[in-house]
Amino acid sequence: MVKEANTPIYKTLISDLKKQIDDGHYKKGDLLPSENELCKTYNTTRPTVRQALSELIRLGYIVRHHGKGSIVSEPKSGLGILSIKGSTAGVGKKNLRTQILAKTQKTTWPADFPYELSAIQSEAGCLYLARLRHVNGLPTLYEETYITDIDLPRFTMHNLEKHSLFETLNKYHKVEIKEGEQKIWAVSADKNLAELLAVKTGKPILHMKRSMQTNRPHLTIYSFLYCNTEEYFIQDYF
Template sequence: MEKSTRYGQIQEDLKKKIQQGSYEVGDLLPSENELCAAYHVTRTTARKALQELQNEGYITRQHGKGSIVSERRNTLGLLTVRGFSETVGHEVRNVMISKPSIHDWSRDFSFSPSEKEVVSKCIHFSRLRCVGTTPVMLEESWLAADCVPSFMEQEFVDGSFFKTLSKRYMIEITGSEQEIRAVRADENVGILLHVAAKSPVLYIAVRYTTSLPGYYVYSKLYCNTDKYPIGNVYSSPK
């Protein structure tokens, strides 16, 4: 199963070492320059290998630090969900279901808030995303209150939450992790999404990473996939 490209060989080498346990979760892989020396390639090639490993979810990379071996969650396969706003070709409307309000972190969630976050209260809000007049997605979001002062006193910038984080608080979304399940709609979700209670809906738990270390945004998405499935067009060089 030798890859025919140099970067492919480096990629497979590193992957094997991760799988065999030569690198533990949290460890740093060799830096780009070290890989250049070890494999006698230029940075472009070493870099490409690391980027592919990142795309496959084996590592995350951090500017100024290095390539960090990722935790492998209890999940099947790998996939990527991008922002709802990246969807094109649809008329999307957002309806605020419950305005931002302060709560405690009472969480039955796939991801645990970090130590930094639990000392703060959290802000919660939920929105309904509609294509035309059809509700397609209910999104609940949580974030720690301490990094976003007077969040609740102001409207969102252009109605966009992410744009608000960026423009008003200089917080950028840098990535995400998610878990997807098929679940039964509870009564509330069913009413909002216009489906019968207990019918199947797609559930996505997301943790967005931000430009602030240790600061995350959490979301739960419930999707009615009858009319609009979650989908993509993607092709990856193998």
């Protein structure tokens, strides 16, 4: 990446420290250099250093302790990942089959898309896919996913039947979920849903609309899902 001359000092500091933490130069529990040391290194003053550290706190990279210093903390992993669980235990890979109803394809955003899109996002278009997850042979979760199509070359060729979407995004494109928001409803299965999930019309179905920000600017993942929670349930961490 070409660094612009006008990049603010505090932003340089943020990316430098982030990189060093990601690369393992500073590990979990390590103490970062003190604010005054960072001032010397970057030839700047404490308010500027603190501005950078505040951002790292927000991102979950560090915690600060009064009188002690900045301690590297675990970057939250698994954030935003939903898993299907049974009443006794988790659902293993053997019992889970993913059926692709619509292969990953480049399209334009739907006209009635329920989230506001930035100009850049609209311009970029999106990748769309629809999947149906079967647990022990039972269709349980229907999910439609929209991903901003920014800098994801050849993403459509990945086989998302065997590997999870988030795994693939992370492994091949270094995309990480930073934060997200979800809206949750309990709805009645209409005719379409009843057919998809093989339940009777009127059955309670869990419905979620989710938007997830990533470490890549403008790359947002949107997910709309319906889940039959009769036998299993949805679990997530925050």
